[in-house]
Amino acid sequence: MLSKKTKYGIKALAYIARKKDRKPVQASEISESENISQKFLESILLELRKSGFLGSKKGKGGGYYLIKEPQEIKMTAVIRVLEGPIAMVPCVSLNYYEKCDDCPDENACSVHKLMIQVRDASLNVLGENTLEDIAIPQ
Amino acid sequence: MLSKKTKYGIKALAYIARKKDRKPVQASEISESENISQKFLESILLELRKSGFLGSKKGKGGGYYLIKEPQEIKMTAVIRVLEGPIAMVPCVSLNYYEKCDDCPDENACSVHKLMIQVRDASLNVLGENTLEDIAIPQ
DNA sequence: TTAAAACCTACTAAATCTATAGGGTATAAA
DNA sequence: TTTATACCCTATAGATTTAGTAGGTTTTAA
Secondary structure, eight states: OOOHHHHHHHHHHHHHHHOSSOOOBOHHHHHHHHTOOHHHHHHHHHHHHHTTSEEEEOSTTOEEEESSOGGGOBHHHHHHHHTOOSSSSGGGOSSSOOOOSSOSOGGGOHHHHHHHHHHHHHHHHHHHOBHHHHOOOO | OOOHHHHHHHHHHHHHHHOSSOOOBOHHHHHHHHTOOHHHHHHHHHHHHHTTSEEEEOSTTOEEEESSOGGGOBHHHHHHHHTOOSSSSGGGOSSSOOOOSSOSOGGGOHHHHHHHHHHHHHHHHHHHOBHHHHOOOO
């Protein structure tokens, strides 16, 4: 299951991407428009800034803006930052690999083989979709 | 992320499916062989029995056995029983649908559209794999 | 009769999620 | 230079889920 944090983060990025001008967008505006708790959203936007997706401007007229073009932002990257691994088990994760305690041999594990297929299917979808693709005008 | 419960459940089913004879397999045997806490495993096997995947026999020489043939058991069905929805958000779940609190219009939601694609990709993989496919002899 | 094995209920420690509280800091406009 | 704005930061807390553990009861085969 996708956490609310990730879901809100994606919606916020899409909201910012839909704006044609590159003026900073306030957290309060996104919060109201997308029905997200403002304080919670602030922490998410902050994280997106620290991980290089957003820039920010303080003070009156400030807000958040995209650093890269929407078509350059793959959804795999967004989800990895907000949610963590895309894989359903750590032992098939490309970016967050962990060995299973119970598994002496990954290649003999039935779950492992299945989850590699699921991971690749998900990676394929999320890698082909960019922020531009999902931020269609309403 | 797949819960340990689901992971153990799949491994247990695969273990039982690998046995050629249809004699009942004890929880203790699976527990030792797959490095799963026996008590935890018992509760999982019980759930798999109640949901129609396994039959059981009590007393000495008892254990669990498959009710259907491995090739008739789709992994979608197993995961839905043990883990719940396959979709990453409830609003795109076929079997566990729930409306999002924050979303007035699902069709205008960027997350919704993306997650439908992810769901379909996962469903495709999990629907094509049966217990027979993943229970390859070690 | 005894041992084995499924069955059942209740509980719990730890982690995670989803925020909320309460400010601090930098900036722009008046 | 003041003031309002808006980002920035830390701490905390309630709810839920996870991953078990504990301690039994019931059924069956030998």
